[in-house]
Amino acid sequence: MVTxxxxxxxxxxxxxxxxGTNENDNAGIDEVVSILAQLGIELDIAVDYLLHTQGGGRAxxxxxRPGRQRSKRCGQACRFVxxxxxxxxxxxxxxDYATFERTFxxxxxxxxxxxxxxxxxWRFARTLRINFQQLGDAAAVNKAMKVELGAAxxxxxxxxxxxxxxxxSHHAGFVSRATAFVEWVKFKALDFVWGNGENLFxxxxxxxxxxxxxxxxxAMANGDTTLVQSYFAGFGRSFExxxxx
Numbered sequence: 001m002v003t004x005x006x007x008x009x010x011x012x013x014x015x016x017x018x019x020g021t022n023e024n025d026n027a028g029i030d031e032v033v034s035i036l037a038q039l040g041i042e043l044d045i046a047v048d049y050l051l052h053t054q055g056g057g058r059a060x061x062x063x064x065r066p067g068r069q070r071s072k073r074c075g076q077a078c079r080f081v082x083x084x085x086x087x088x089x090x091x092x093x094x095x096d097y098a099t100f101e102r103t104f105x106x107x108x109x110x111x112x113x114x115x116x117x118x119x120x121x122w123r124f125a126r127t128l129r130i131n132f133q134q135l136g137d138a139a140a141v142n143k144a145m146k147v148e149l150g151a152a153x154x155x156x157x158x159x160x161x162x163x164x165x166x167x168x169s170h171h172a173g174f175v176s177r178a179t180a181f182v183e184w185v186k187f188k189a190l191d192f193v194w195g196n197g198e199n200l201f202x203x204x205x206x207x208x209x210x211x212x213x214x215x216x217x218x219a220m221a222n223g224d225t226t227l228v229q230s231y232f233a234g235f236g237r238s239f240e241x242x243x244x245x
Contacts, residue, residue, distance in 0.1 A: 214238035
């Protein structure tokens, strides 16, 4: 593996890797899966593992499918690297911790297979956006960006407002929630100004608002606020100052 001559490592059965850990303990299994994911990243290899369902015979020995109630983490921690999935369709899959790199996959996966939790949906959309950027697929990048921004807004708001156990355990105390609130305000401010880089109309609107404010200030400082000509002159000077002309 170190020399790069082994492209795929398969662990069978998976339960041997998590000795002493209950396979239904999400936290414990997540730690094991994270180690496997880090192993794949550091050595640039594909890592696979098999789960054996209950029951005898070889028919009962099969790879765990996403969604089965064995270990919820296992079907979700896949890493797709240089994979060809252009015609693949997905239904009921769990991609909570999946990552994609240089993988050809239809952007419609964002319509049906996004994780339910906003923080995971944010991460899922982000890894797909970066993946589509690597492929030069501009339309898919824009679609992933919209999903990412939508999930980010909800996630940041819940970080300081929601009483859900996940957010309260990760943002416990006043300081942590105040910090999360500041991050949400920054996000909303950028969203208002230019839609976080995805809304040309909002950028145009923001420029007009700034020019209008500069015009009013100029009219108050250098003209007569009762005369329309003062505002026309102020707008001209504001335009020159703003655009440096």
